[in-house]
Amino acid sequence: MxxxxxxxxxxxxxxxxxxxxxxxxxxxxxxxxxxxxxxxxxxxxxxxxxxxxxxxxxxESVSGLDRLAARPFTENQMLEVAAKNAIADEAAKLVKDGDAIIIHGGSTCYLFALLLANRNVRIYTNSMPLAATLWQNGTCHLTFAGGDLYREPGIVFSPKAGAPEFYASKFFLGAQAITPNGMQESHPLIVKETELLLQRADEVIVLADSRKFGARARYPIMPLSRIGTLITDEGLSEANHKMLTDAGIRVIIARPGPENS
Incomplete structure (x- = not known):
């Protein structure tokens, strides 16, 4: 040939x-x-x-990556499901019974939370879809953010509430975009909420499929140095893998199994 x-x-x-x-x-x-x-x-x-x-x-074209950052939760749920399920599986392995954790909104975090629904863990979340599902189908201890519902990102937020009285060993969150300058988000309310939650967690664990690298969003959210662990899929480029490890981040590559295909 x-x-x-x-x-x-x-x-x-x-x-x-x-x-x-x-x-x-x-x-x-x-x-x-x-x-x-x-x-x-x-x-x-x-x-x-x-x-x-x-x-x-x-x-992928740059314009396509730019559009990625603006998609709402309901649309993102339908994208790269196998990769997201594999990432969620790896994230669940990092949670121990008895842990108190924060789980942010986002489609990958939603799939991750489903795996913890009936485990002995304490979960704080600001995600309306996630909280509704855990309430209906879970037995875990659930603490839900208070405030107004913002429908596009699917989060509940109160600008006057301040940081919650909840302390976590791990903060799991997704990302709209990851660049050498750090994580970026497209919705200013997500940035404000994340900044508050960062004050209440020891370790930050980012769940981000490889499409998020090279994407661009409007608002910076945190530097790479604040991330302890990042879980992504096999589409991660060698250059981006080096960027993360050079920043001291533990990188876990999630590989979809037959059940996630």
Missing amino acids: TESERHKLMLGLLRDQPFASVRDLQAYVNASPATIRRDIAKLHASGAVRKVFGGIAAA
């Missing part, structure tokens, strides 16, 4: 799935790991694909 034939097959594979590992590509085009890595380097250099941690991902 010629190089151009391999490249055509590899690009065709990415039309059916967002990510392909080196092992996937080896089997798909029947080539050695060294050949696959050379192909990846050439396709990445041409802009046809993105070189990511362990393989390649479909190329």
Whole structure:
């Protein structure tokens, strides 16, 4: 098989799935790991694909990434579900029975919270969808933020309330965008609420699928140095992996299993 034939097959594979590992590509085009890595380097250099941690991902335009930051909760629920479920699974492993934790709004955090619904944990949240689900289907101890409901982000917030009287060992939150300058959000109320909750948690754990890297949002929320652990998917680029580890962040790569596919 010629190089151009391999490249055509590899690009065709990415039309059916967002990510392909080196092992996937080896089997798909029947080539050695060294050949696959050379192909990846050439396709990445041409802009046809993105070189990511362990393989390649479909190329995305900057404008598409910009639009990502403005999507409401209900729309984000439908995106990258397998990756988000895998991230949620990894996050649940970090929670011990008896823990008091804060879980922010967001579609990945919502899936994570479902895994804790019937565990012996204390959860504080400002997410209306999350609180409603845990109330109906859970047995965990739940503390809910007070204030007005802001429907687009799905959070409850009171500008006069101040930081809650809840202290957590871990604060789990999602991200609209992650850059070398830190995390960014598109809604100012999320920024204000997060700043208050950061005062009440020992460790910050970010749940963010790889689409969030390179995205842009309007408001800075925290520097990378404030993040202890970040859980993402296999689409994370090598450059972004290095950016995170250089900032002292523990990076966990979540790999979807058959049940999440």
